Amino acid sequence: MPELPEVEVVRLGLEPVIAGALIEQVVVKDPRSLKRHLGPTEDFISSLEGHTLTHAVRRGKFLWFPIAGTNEALVGHLGMSGQMLIGDETSDFGPHARIIVTLKPVRGLRMQVAFVDQRIFGSLAIDHCVDCPDGKPGGLGSPTAEVPKSVAHIGRDPLDPHCDDRAVIAALRRKSTGIKRALLDQNLISGVGNIYADEALFASKLHYDTPCSSLSVSKVRELLRTIREVFGRALAEGGTSFDQQYVNVNGQSGYFSRSLKAYGRAGEPCVVCGAIIVRERFMNRSSYRCPRCQKVPSTR
DNA sequence: CGTTGGCCCTGATCGC
DNA sequence: TGCGATCAGGGCCAAC
Numbered sequence: 445m446p447e448l449p450e451v452e453v454v455r456l457g458l459e460p461v462i463a464g465a466l467i468e469q470v471v472v473k474d475p476r477s478l479k480r481h482l483g484p485t486e487d488f489i490s491s492l493e494g495h496t497l498t499h500a501v502r503r504g505k506f507l508w509f510p511i512a513g514t515n516e517a518l519v520g521h522l523g524m525s526g527q528m529l530i531g532d533e534t535s536d537f538g539p540h541a542r543i544i545v546t547l548k549p550v551r552g553l554r555m556q557v558a559f560v561d562q563r564i565f566g567s568l569a570i571d572h573c574v575d576c577p578d579g580k581p582g583g584l585g586s587p588t589a590e591v592p593k594s595v596a597h598i599g600r601d602p603l604d605p606h607c608d609d610r611a612v613i614a615a616l617r618r619k620s621t622g623i624k625r626a627l628l629d630q631n632l633i634s635g636v637g638n639i640y641a642d643e644a645l646f647a648s649k650l651h652y653d654t655p656c657s658s659l660s661v662s663k664v665r666e667l668l669r670t671i672r673e674v675f676g677r678a679l680a681e682g683g684t685s686f687d688q689q690y691v692n693v694n695g696q697s698g699y700f701s702r703s704l705k706a707y708g709r710a711g712e713p714c715v716v717c718g719a720i721i722v723r724e725r726f727m728n729r730s731s732y733r734c735p736r737c738q739k740v741p742s743t744r
Numbered sequence: 745c746g747t748t749g750g751c752c753c754t755g756a757t758c759g760c
Numbered sequence: 761t762g763c764g765a766t767c768a769g770g771g772c773c774a775a776c
Contacts, residue, residue, distance in 0.1 A: 447770095476753085480771095505770075524769055525754080540754090563754050565770065621747065630771075638769065728749080729769060 446522045448601055448635030449678035451505050454528050455585060459500040461530055461555055462509055466548040467492045477542035477561055480521075480594065481569035491516060491570045492545065503583035503604065504634025506595045508571075510588075515572050519592045523565025529558045543568055569594065580606040601635035602672050603679075613664045616656055623659065623667075624652035625727060636671060639707045640678070642732050644671040646706035652731050654741040677703065706732045 446454070470489045472478065481488050496512040507528075508517040520528070529537055537544065537558035545557045559568055571592040576582055582591035584604060600607040612633050619626050624645060627636045636644070645652055647670040648663070659667075681703070705715050709732060710723035719736035 479752090521771080523753090523771085563752095563768085565753060619746085625748090628770085727769095730767090 446505065446526065447637040447640050447678075448505060448603065449640075449675050451502055451507060451522060451635075452584070452603065452679055454522070455500045455502045455507055457530065458507075458509075458528055458557070459585065462497045462547075462557065463499055464496060465550075465555075466496050467494065467545060468548045468554075469493060469546040471544045471546075472542075473544065474542040474564070476564050477559060477567055478569065479564075480519075480567040483570075488568075488570055492518065499585050499587065501583045501586040503591065503595055504598050504601045504630055505637070506583075506592075506598060506634075508583075508592050508595065510573070510586075510590075511570075516570055517573055517592050518568065519571045519594060520559065520568045521566050523561060523563065523567070525563040526559065526561040526566030529560055531556050531558065571595075578606070578608075598630050599632050599634045602633060602668060603635070603675060607633070609665070609668060613661055613668070616664055617659060617661070619656040621656060622653040623650055623656055624731065626656050627671075628727070633668075635675070638729050638731075639704070640671065640674050642707045643674045643704060645738065646732075646734065647674065649737050651738045651741050652726055652733065658741065706734065708732065 470492045472485050472489065475485050478485060478488055491511065495514070497509040497518065498512050499510055501508050501510070506519065506521055508519045510517045520526075522528070529535075531537065533546075533554050533556065535556060535558070537560055540562045541558045541560050542564070543559040545559075547555045547557070559566070571594045573582075573590040574593050574596055576589040576591055579589050581587065581589060599612070615632055616626055619632075624641050626632065627641045627644070628638065641652075644667060648667045650663075650667065706721060709721045712721055713719070714721055714734040714737060717734065717736050719734050721732055722735050724731050724733070
């Protein structure tokens, strides 16, 4: 279940391999992984073969790789179970390998990048780029103020140095919905998924259905800070891993899941107060919270 | 326009 | 043993 820290780990792992890499061959083993690609599979392939990728860029959970000399980029989203694995000519990426990109040999070594995705919620696509309205870099790792059109509506994420905290806090407080729903909405602030939403709300002692409009500026600022803390910790540990769904680019699992304090801990004692963590259905997802630290909001 | 609910997709697991 | 139901959930889109 890759969220922002996991996707950043993937970006960091891919960058040295794909930056400046000339693409020799693209094999689409399962066109369902191109469902967000507008146009035929052949166009996807011809947009890449013989072309060079310049950078590895990320905004929220979206990754993209600008194509040299064009206005286009290879855009990827890992969805629920996506992975980008790096290997060589001899690598077997398994039964869920959907798209294989082979790079021209460098110093005699022919590398491959595989898009592996069991559930096919993720996708790859070719998209054209548009200018960022704020004139700032499109995402982490981008030297230009451009972003793929299909990613333009996604808000900057908390690890983006150009994230406008004041604007985010003000916009969040104007929303007439609960705080967790607002966090999961990628348009305002991106990169927060179900797991880290629960972790951040636990750290900030907030119930998931607390009305955004009832939160003070300082409370929202605190929440933003806890999101960054949780992200930073996960990033330092290489990302969270669950049931081997997520693996970083080298095929190794992250291990942040061991330090989760709320998510997945139903029936276990709260590490702060000892009350038993409960699991509740919210937005067709599981939400975990401490019934004592994160009380149901009184005002609604 | 903002908010909300449902759908997509596969494989592991569970109950009968 | 077999088989249908359930669960996992990010992003998108239609409906309100």
